Amino acid sequence: MPPSTIKALPKSNESKLAKLGLRTDMDLVLHLPMRYEDETQVVTIREACLRGGHVSQVEGVVTKNEISFKPRKQLIVTIADETGELNLRFMNYYGSQVRQLAEGVRVRARAELKHGFFGAEMVHPGYKVIIEGAPLPSELTPVYPSGVGLSQAILRREIAAAMKRIDWHDTLPLALRAQMQLVDFEPAVRLLHYPPQEIDEGALADRSHPAWTRMKFDELLAQQLSLKRAQRARRAKGAPLLRAVGALSEAFLEILPFQLTGAQARVLKEIRADLRNPYPMQRLLQGDVGSGKTIVAALAAAQAIDSGYQAALMAPTEILADQHFRKIAGWLEPLGVKVAWLTGSLKKKAKIEATALVESGAAQLVIGTHALIQDSVNFAKLGLVIVDEQHRFGVGQRLTLRNKGSNGKTPHQLMMSATPIPRTLAMTYYADLEVSVIDELPPGRSPIVTRAIDQNRRDEVIERVHAAALEGRQVYWVCPLIEESEALQLQTATDTHATLAEALPDLQVGLVHGRMKAAEKQEVMDAFTANEVQVLVATTVIEVGVDVPNASLMVIEHAERFGLSQLHQLRGRVGRGSAASVCLLLYQSPLGGIAKQRLMTMRETTDGFEIARRDLEIRGPGEFLGARQSGEAMLRFADLENDGWLVDQAREVAQSLLENPHAANAAIVEAHLARWLGGKEDFLKV
Template sequence: MAVELPDWGRLQKALSIEATRGFVNLMGKEYRFSEFLHASLSEPPQDKLMGAEIRRWQGLAAQFGRYGELSRESREQLVEETRKFLLDMERICTRSPSAAVTSPGPRGAPAPAASRSVAPRRAPRGAIAPDRGLTQVPGIGAKTGDRLAKLGLYTVADLLYYYPRDHIDYARQVNIAELEPGETVTAIGTVKRCNCFSSPRNSKLTIFELVLKDATGQIKISRFFPGYRSRSRGWQEMQKRAFPLGAVVAASGRVKKNKYGITLDNPQLEVLDGEGGAIESLNVGRVVPVYPLTEGVGADVVRKAVNAVLPAIAHLNDPLPGGLRKKYGLMELGEAIANIHFPRDRDILDAARQRLVFDEFFYLQLGLLHRRQSAKTNQKSVVLPRQGQLIEKFYSLLPFRLTGAQERVIGEILNDLEKPEPMNRLVQGDVGSGKTVVAVVAILAAIQAGYQAALMAPTEVLAEQHYQKLVNWLNLLHLPVELLTGSTKTSKRRQIHAQLETGELPVLVGTHALIQEKVTFHRLGLIAIDEQHRFGVGQRAKLRQKGVDGVPHVLSMTATPIPRTLALTLHGDLDVSQIDELPPGRQAIQTTVLGSKDRPDAYELIRRELAQGRQAYVVLPLVEESEKLDLKSAIEEYERLQESVFPYFQVGLLHGRLTSAQKEEAIGLFREGRTQILVSTTVVEVGVDVPNATVMLIENAERFGLSQLHQLRGRVGRGADRSYCLLMTHPKATAEARQRLNVMAQSQDGFLIAEMDMQLRGPGEVLGTRQSGLPDFALASLTQDQEVLVLARDAAGRAIAKDPTLERWPLLKVKLEQTLKRLMEGAILT
């Protein structure tokens, strides 16, 4: 009895989506990815295969049975081998039309991208299904399919969504006399002369020359062919016969000027039927797509393959509601995909790209807003009224007036705390803008309602800094505060644990130590997290679970200004407040970009400030991805400054190899003024608040991002004295790097600087590529497509407002689920 054949397309798509999402063994409705593959491969079609093929089939099934135990590298290798093996088996098993009996496979397997988002509809006869293997597509076949597999392209849907990385515009046709160097154009003329010959200077090079003429002039163009095959006289004659005298030829390329005059650089050529003849080539006279390639897979191979599968767009249903498409002037999905590959002109390409970029942003924003709405609807938290004596008394004890921005943000926070759903708010504020005071008001709201509060910081230095501030303020209100870090002694730790459990201790400040299992709160109602992006998703979740019913209010803070587009992308499910005003009396920090010749002047400024009783920082960049080299550089600079440059002053040293106690000692000596200069690497957070420090010298400043420089600059200017930030550049620093640093010299606005930093370096570099949490967009750019992101956010908000469950748009809901998994792999919705 013949075994039913598997659903080849479904298997390929399951393998494809598992690869796309990072080999995490995805969970479907009933089965995990590995269970689905194991079950689907359990019975090979023995009547179609040979013994070796059957054994290989069974071996793969067995490997998927223990997929969960494999390393990521082994999973990646297994998935890749299986995709190629199944392509070969599909060719063997489907040679006879009668053999094409399919089995749907186990229900509940993880449905890949195309299977649910590309819903089938009535398509013209002959249209290709998106789940079809590329080797089965007319015009592609087995040989080309194997080559496309090198790019990870196995199905029609893979190829449809393999967007070009760029386009070359040959659509503009010009007369020969109008050719201008630097333009990409198409010129059409008749052949006046054609020649093909071996180069007299290089026997391995063949030169092809063509002279084209139109009513306005003539042009000579050349192409060069290396290798022995082109040296054949027969091959050269064949080239000449392809372009006979009088033939009409379209030539597309970039115009350049050489010593012989105007020409086209390595042009694409097509012989037309005659004057006014249609251009059929995929490379001539049109906007030509440029795809990411790999060795052995040329541009023409991909272009011809994409052209062969374009009829499959007839199967695509557009998940975006028609009303939204109409409101935002968006192209239909199938039309957009066709025109991102082969647009008629630049205008239609721009419209196609806008639709597809809109989709990438829209589904991300829809997911973030959907999660936010779901949390507000389904989760309940404690209500913390704003009325109470503690907050009023705190206001009366403050030795300064709050800024308007602080009052606005406090109002937003207190409004959140009075609602039954949990607050999830991010407060952005420049260095020194007063975020801690805002957090204290939220903490007091929790305490006066009978709950506890916790403040978690990423380093012991910052935790100690917050602790000192809270002690100074809360002691005046007779409220105890404790600090818990990795350096806390065991006896003190036990005391803190006991007081937390009984509720005697209302406020705890600490580092990751707060999330340890032994730390148990009596009634934790509010969590404040400083520099929240420095903590992992799991770490933040563990602290939340310690709250009342696991749903406390959460106030996150960051001193790193984030451009609006990044905030929408990373924190679209949070409410965001900005403290965009510095306290009165804060002086602008004089920032200067210096070269090596200016170093004596920089040292003289530091001496002058130190002589007047003030202090200075010297910050060194990360030399390489090596802590040893970083440490060596810091120690050498410390010794040089102490012995040769500032022998009459005390120099301190701070670096990543010091123990916590040694770091605290170095910072303590500087804070107390017993060392006048602190040399620090960038391995540790320079989170030191020393109002007496007035100079920040940053070595090799071009190696830092603008946002990081702005953070470092904020460590001075915290007192009443005038302060200075000196950006010392390397002698080999480029003019572009110095121009970037000039942004720092011209602006004190952290949000403007963050925007400029993203424009100049890109969002991944601004955030740090290792834990940026940025989604992997296929087309969208956070720097180039900011306006589209804002539109997509608006559209997502309208959709959620109309139907928070998205039940009225089932295609949209399904597309949302799979797109979020592909874009973010769980990294964003935190």
């Protein structure tokens, strides 16, 4: 890429622009408008009044300028033309504005016109002081995403200057542009920054205009090239050969009290094939809540141990890590496997002992939390890394564990997620990974009935909880906050615990939340598992991993405050036994539009993939990706719901460019990545 394209910005406003990720000229040029304002025409004040409720641009002379103190301090400027007069009202203003909008000054103002108590007015309009006869713009005015201290005027000036400095050469060859029916890069960018007055504003607003299509394709192509190139770079690394499916794996399958489902058997076959390769596996194992991912992960660990290597399983919370430890150690330790437990809450002596087992190789499987990635933890012969709920870990954390291999070998990596990822999202953000899907639940799982109930019926819900407990069933009651927040007015876990303990004196009511010490949390969870506690009041620490088959009723307090995938994860804590299970979503009315959509979705389906698809529609991709993005948006322009067809095309072009690595293609790849990603490529690679 020619140096001018990635030239650093001038010092003025540099730090403010950097906060928006604008560090080079090309960053500025690709900082495209989020919307436009039409300042190409002026209407009279009378016309604007007749159109009341619409955005209009008027022009007039200031006839009055006063600071009013009723009902609060504000600046009111009256302007007039030959057809009438209009108030411009500013609740927040600077002294310079008072002087700027002095009587006799000619002003153009643009905003929605409203009819207030004192007549026609515009509140906080955009305005310009002009001379009589000043020409109107011939293009729509761009409005850019901005930040503190960065006015639209500054952004427009910096972008215009950057557009004079960059190299405009097109990174895509003419033949490819013709084949894909793409407009050229420079005219597309210039049109988006300065759209002509006669443009189709609808196509501009919904980003279906050919200029937007070019930007989306370029962005998707850069992402696909980067991820696929990262995948190739990984495949160039050496990895342990985990070829043996031996005595341990066979004995493990024999002692299981159930048969693997068809989906479990299929994904296990895919993983076993990967582990036999001389390059590192990078596979995402996704499946709905309760689909049996843990058993597949344990069988993958058994293959590593059969092959003479260690395996490590890292989970984001101690509750989840403990669930894995108890379950997997219960399977493997009777077969002679030493399973070590390593978390931050271990006493010093226990931690030293566990670390020694890992370092000597005596521990064949290590299960724990972030403690696994501490510098003091060294593996004798690490062959397989399993990361559960991988989106909860940062890029650096996952990379640190993978770097604990030995003899220059990179361990194989299996990442698990109980948040099913829609196909388009997986293709786009996980193009560098192989994806395995467990798409069926084990037999015998009871269906979960979901109901949404207004908070006003809370007493009825408590009666239902009491009845379920008297029948021998257990209950989760989930609250979103630990301590009171006046702004949100949410019921707290501690208050709810006290209320339920008083309302249900014949039952044991437990409490677990994130601020308790690990040992305290574990003591409560053990009591709940043993049915010594019938009702467990909890925050979202029980969202994943908790497995108590006797729990068949869940109440989620202020369900309207949770995201869809979180509601689905929480609901998955019940329905694990044979009893019919119920999830009650307590909500505070009135409900907003998005909250209604979420609760309706939860009532209509228990299919995690359908829920994930709807969640993507409602909230966008961020929730599914977690720390993978490392703070930088990977897609700014393409919309996965509407632009799936472009994802497919960008993927094919990326594959073609990388599979035919002659000099011309290599130059195209380098130029395109430099333009679109610059130095931001690394965070895509983990």
